[in-house]
Amino acid sequence: MESLSNKKKVLEQKPLSFMERMYLPAIAKGMGITISHLFKKEATIRYPEVEREFSTNFRGMHSLKRDENGKERCTACGLCALSCPAEAITMIAAERKPEEKDLYREEKYAATYEINMLRCIFCGLCEEACPKEAIYLDGPIVPADYLRKDFIYGKDKLVEAPLDMKK
């Protein structure tokens, strides 16, 4: 039947020529190709010692940020939890006491803030939803672990280290 697209090609299978039946020229060519790979740079990265460089928009582990005075930015508004398509974020809000003024920026703060790293899909929607610029996915790859409960990261793992104020 006539081909509608005109792309149809009839393949012709010719019997092998003498040189092709000898295998040797083709083998020599193939050997040349493989030996050339001996001198190419290895693609392997020795992982624990060397890490592959991430692209600039890589999304890794979350971190909860502090402001320029070292106070936690998060106000436990819950927008991140709301925007999360995987429902990985939960938090409990609390009211700031007067003596905690140096710890939290606003009157309301997150007493507990948990991200289930097994649920998280690293889409970055929490980062986009946050009105206080408190959460960023700028960390490394989330490390492996043995138990499911250990993948629920609390504030101890998420909050940035306090700023060194003496500087």
Next chain:
Amino acid sequence: MDSAFVIEKFILVAVIFGISLVIAMYSTYAERKVAAYLQDRLGPDRAGPFGILQPLADGVKMFMKEEIIPTTSNRFLFIAGPGLALLCACIGTAVIPWGSPVLIAGKTIPLQVSDINVGVLYIFGVVSLGVYGVMIGGWASNNKYSLLSAIRAASQNISYEIAMGLSIIALLLMTNTLSLKEIVDQQHGWRWNVLYQPLGFLIFMVCSFAETNRAPFDLPECETELIGGYHTEYSSMKLGFYLFAEYINMFVSSAVMAALYWGGYNYPGMDSMAVWLGPTWAPLFGTAVFFGKICAFIFFFMWVRWTIPRFRYDQLMNLGWKGLIPLAIANIIITGVVIAIIEKF
């Protein structure tokens, strides 16, 4: 027979046995490294510097693994199979001349365990016995895949032995001797047999790829078709024996190729080196050259493995019976005619 002779031979046997085991051990490492570098990878590099302790780790793993013998197998043959394979692989080294005689402590010691006058035939005999290890193991496993693999190995070895034997006849026409030592000594300096018998060498080399069950003729152990081939049911050190036997076979056939065609321990400029180094070190240097050639051949085996895809079974048989055997016969006729003409004039 004096005791010095016995001690001398015993030491030589022990040294050669040790060297062939070490080379087989490090062939596994070299295979993985060569494979890796040919595929732009790094290969094993965790155990020791550059991973050179990897064969030891593999050996320990093999010894520690659970030993499983299938209940339906023939127990005696199942155990005899890997032993026979390793034995046949090892005894091939007995007639290979590793170097010219060395002067040690005022005594000339030949670097060859036994210079029998049928050395080439002995090698052939041992190599053909090697297939019994595979056959017995494959049959005793009582596994259909193992049996198929054993049948393949047997028919492949029988087919390629003929072409191998015919290719060597052309060489024997030239050398007029079956003793490996004399064949090597005739290739003094640059007079390597490969220069006179390039076609014979090519046929011999292709056949030794088939005899050692190496790619592209590794049909007895092709994983995709036969799970593991004849050693599917084997575990622990019995599996280790089979794998080891394969690498020792590779070592022996590399040594035979280097001795028969590539001059063995001969190298250009060896006479001036003999004067310069003296009667102790010059033969040892020749032995080092021989081992260099063997290592080059082992590398070649690995290089080919990562280049050429496996032959289909009918292609294998076609190549053996319709390709190599007529070529080998033609080679004999041409060699014979040329020798007759040279002797006439």
